[in-house]
Amino acid sequence: MIRSGLLGIVAFAFLQGTALGQMHGKHASEAACDEPTLRCATKATPAFGPDGTLWLVWMAGGQISVASSQDKGRSFSAPTQVTTKRLNLDWGPDARPKIVVDRKGGIALAFSTFRDEAFNGQVLYTRSADGGKSFAELKPITASNESQRFEALALDQDGTVFAAWLDKRNRIFAKEAGQKYEGAGLFFTSSSDGGTTYAEAKLAREGTCECCRLGLAFAAPGRPVVIFRNIFEGGVRDHAVMTFADVSTPGEVRRVSNDDWQINACPHHGPSLTVAPNGTYHVAWYTNGKARKGLFYAHSRDEARTFSAPMALGQPGRNPTRPFVLAGPAGTVMVWKEFDGEKTSVQMTISRNDGETWSPPKTISSTSDTSDHPLLVSNGKRTYLSWMTKADGYRFTAIEDQP
Template identity: 30%
Template sequence: MKYIFILTIAVVVFTACKTGNGELQLTTSESILVDTIPGSCPYLTKDSKGNVLLSWVRSINDSSSIFCYAVSTDGKTFSAPVRIPTSTNIHPHAENLPKIIAKPSGELIALWGAANPNPKNKYSGLVFYSQSFDNGTTWSTAKQLTTDTASFDQRYYDVALLPDGEAGIIWLDNRKATTKEGSGLYFARTAGANGFQNEQRISQLCCQCCRTQLFIDTKGGIHAIYRGIINDSIRDMMHIVSTDNGKSFTEPIRISNDNWVLKGCPHTGPSMTENKTGLHFAWFTGAGKKGCYFTSSSNNGQSFAAADSVSSNGSHPQLTQLSNGTLLLVWDEAIQVNSKSYKRIAAQLRDEQGKNIGRTFLTADSTVASYPVLVALPSNKVLLAYTAKKAEKNYIRYTSIE
């Protein structure tokens, strides 16, 4: 196997102790550059064999990009980047994140957004996908997610493996059963090698420009979380679930009554995970004391614990469960150093019940690092990837957390 050029090597080690001010004691070294060519939009997932797939958008020049991914069999080193040749119409957007998913059948599906400006919405986009049935050697012609001509705006999607081994997808769509502001939330699933089929609207109204998450629990429940629009002006996080394999979904319930009144979109969506104590959520709000928050539900989303503040400066939170049930939460946050603006990646550990253990910062205060993503590995390890700026260009870096 060929390996990518590595500038520096990093290992981050968790310890169970924390200082008196709540800071975790972590040992951190330099991070790893996944590609020497500028890029953005990192995403992490695993295949059915437990291999890690790290995908990103590589910048060809100032006006064109292509979707790439690399594979790790050990959680430490990655293969040479694989280009997805059908993705040349990709429009990089860290919130409308390009993604790749590996089905147990061996099929790979790459998904990305493309611009589709029109008189109704100059920011509209379309979702395209391409399939590979030979481990990424060749890729099918790119297909549009939906062929319904009434749909001119499909964005902010998420994908997950369903209990039957097919891939599920949710996305925000202009099609809705009302003239009120907002998007509809749609769900579809793959049908073998035939791609995504049988789309259905499962909720509305949704904030038009925040990422969504599709999550499958250990009992096969299909969860969707998104930023909703309530009473035409409140933009809070909503949760719905299907317990009948996607045939029907519950009515939306707010994970927290933040009551954020906003005539716009913050471009920061929610995240969720599960352990034996229940469901756990992280999100950003600008209401009241703005910032990132955390909550849990022990009854499958029927009710939620009071919101617990994570960071008043944080945004773009991502949450995962370690193999021992502990929760790891990461986010990016703005910081001022000598009157200059930077961004850093922060991390917080929470116990199985969601109680805060402590936090630390994974990148230096004098860097610009943003949009962290996570994937859990065996033995309480986690792989973290993020976008880092150097000389006014973005690059993808990753590090392991033990």
């Protein structure tokens, strides 16, 4: 019996060991490794500086780091660690660190952490004034202790940094009043000192979907424009655009499309927005509504008062996801991911007539394990795909179909 008991203990240990091994196996992680290095990153976000330097911020091993490249992503400088200790960074599917680089070379960053065990978020920001050699101490973007996530940063022509995020601070007031509180509020602020300090946060819109990334751009100098998944009447989570009158004055909520996705859930799948130099808004989004399902694109030439008919993107059987659109020097480019059961590919299409017609989609990259969202970035001359993959590391690729 003693022998049996021992065997039992051994068997128990074996079972436990197997379970733990499975739970902590390398394959179980989105990351290739657990160091703060770029190779281990799960999310990486690029930005070009005024001198053509490529800057990259990434999250890896619970830390945020920044490095630069002078050769279009072939090699990177020694990274500067922005965080001084491992943090519980927001690992939600649509979360990522944000970066803007101003004309003087100042680098403003923002990212979210989970501040407690209930996964309430906190948006932190910092800035480098010495070309990325060091970053200021991390500060919360707002004094509120309620949950904030999905921040977005954009740089105005005059160097103003505009920030928007989703914020649940009004949940508590609704609760006190015995009212139902759905989603989150779209909050915003701006910084006139390059991201050193931010003005007091303001509410732009209550009742937005709480778990999708925002799209942010400038419609014109001083006029930020945000795309977000709104909660319309009846719990319909369709997309809306808001163009600000100036960096402190929100505008009207204008619906992008009537997809009729009535759902009480976290779609974890936010939209993308770019504004062409002529003022055309190009938007791409995911829906699973009654009216349409899948990825779609539309444009507006009247500041979101009206949009073109939604154009479906991708092959429906290949689960098209994570669209990103960018108006660049050679045209408007869109990328998204598709999955064929084994591999994820990045599909690309380009429009040279401001979104009227688009080239047939083509595969520009693929990988056989998990990957970040595909992103586009432009240096004013060319548009590039930025894509972090677990199996193949970081990829920075010029969109080929350009002059």
